[in-house]
Amino acid sequence: MKKLRLFLMLFVIIVIAVKFSINTKPSTKEETLSIKDEKTYVKDETRYPNKDVYNFLENEVNRKEVYNVAAKLNKGSSANTCVYFIAEVLRRNNFKVPSETNNISQFLSLLKARGFKKQSNYKELKPGDICFSTDDNGDKNGVPTHTYIFMKWVKEGSYDYAYICDNQAKDYKGKVYHVRNINVVDKANGFSKDAFAFFMKKT
Numbered sequence: 616m617k618k619l620r621l622f623l624m625l626f627v628i629i630v631i632a633v634k635f636s637i638n639t640k641p642s643t644k645e646e647t648l649s650i651k652d653e654k655t656y657v658k659d660e661t662r663y664p665n666k667d668v669y670n671f672l673e674n675e676v677n678r679k680e681v682y683n684v685a686a687k688l689n690k691g692s693s694a695n696t697c698v699y700f701i702a703e704v705l706r707r708n709n710f711k712v713p714s715e716t717n718n719i720s721q722f723l724s725l726l727k728a729r730g731f732k733k734q735s736n737y738k739e740l741k742p743g744d745i746c747f748s749t750d751d752n753g754d755k756n757g758v759p760t761h762t763y764i765f766m767k768w769v770k771e772g773s774y775d776y777a778y779i780c781d782n783q784a785k786d787y788k789g790k791v792y793h794v795r796n797i798n799v800v801d802k803a804n805g806f807s808k809d810a811f812a813f814f815m816k817k818t
Contacts (some may be wrong), residue, residue, distance in 0.1 A: 626672040661818045663731070665743035667708045672743075672764060672780045678791040681707070685782050687799065688717070690696065693782050697762045698722045700782040701745060719747070719759050723815070731815040737774055737797055740765045740814060746779070753800070755812040765814065774798050 671677050685699035686692060698719055702712040716722055726745070735755070740746070746764045750757025763781035768774070777796045786804035787793035795803075797811045 645811060663710060664708050665741055668704060668764060669743035669766065671704065671708055678780060682782060683790050693785060701762055701764065705775040719762055726815045729817040730817055732818045733813045734816045735813045738813050742766055744814045746814045747812050759812055760809050769794055
């Protein structure tokens with residue numbers, strides 16, 4: 616009888632030990648899935664996401680948030696914050712731009728280093744493209760006075776005016792998304808707006 620009890624106790628101990636071993640064994644399947652998922656979320660921070668930028672700026676809440684962030688980075692003023700504005704839009708769309716980038720020369724150098732090239736034919740503009748104006752003397756080869764995001768043409772086949780997004784809402788009745796002159800010089804709120812010079816395209 617004693618031998619039978621000892622045998623049963625030993626049998627129970629062995630069964631418990633086997634179950635514990637199975638439950639604590641690492642699952643290679645779960646680890647593989649985890650690694651796969653991690654790779655799925657890796658972003659290419661040098662790819663320019665035209666469609667993402669366009670869709671992002673179609674949202675009014677997004678536009679206002681970026682406008683306010685750009686002004687905050689410039690000590691509360693929205694004046695001369697076009698690079699702050701564009702840089703923040705890009706950062707929010709997984710395109711890496713250093714936070715200290717604050718002028719057009721810096722921004723152009725960064726884009727060129729990422730493989731962007733100047734394109735001068737405005738008829739080839741696509742929604743989300745990054746545009747630059749002439750300098751204040753109208754020279755397309757000078758340092759641009761402004762940068763903005765092209766959204767769409769006001770009228771297809773006409774290249775005078777387009778809908779764009781930038782930091783100059785104060786000159787356009789508070790609208791971040793507004794109409795701007797492209798192949799002509801114009802005025803808004805009494806300020807001269809230089810014509811389009813080129814856009815930067817990833818090649």
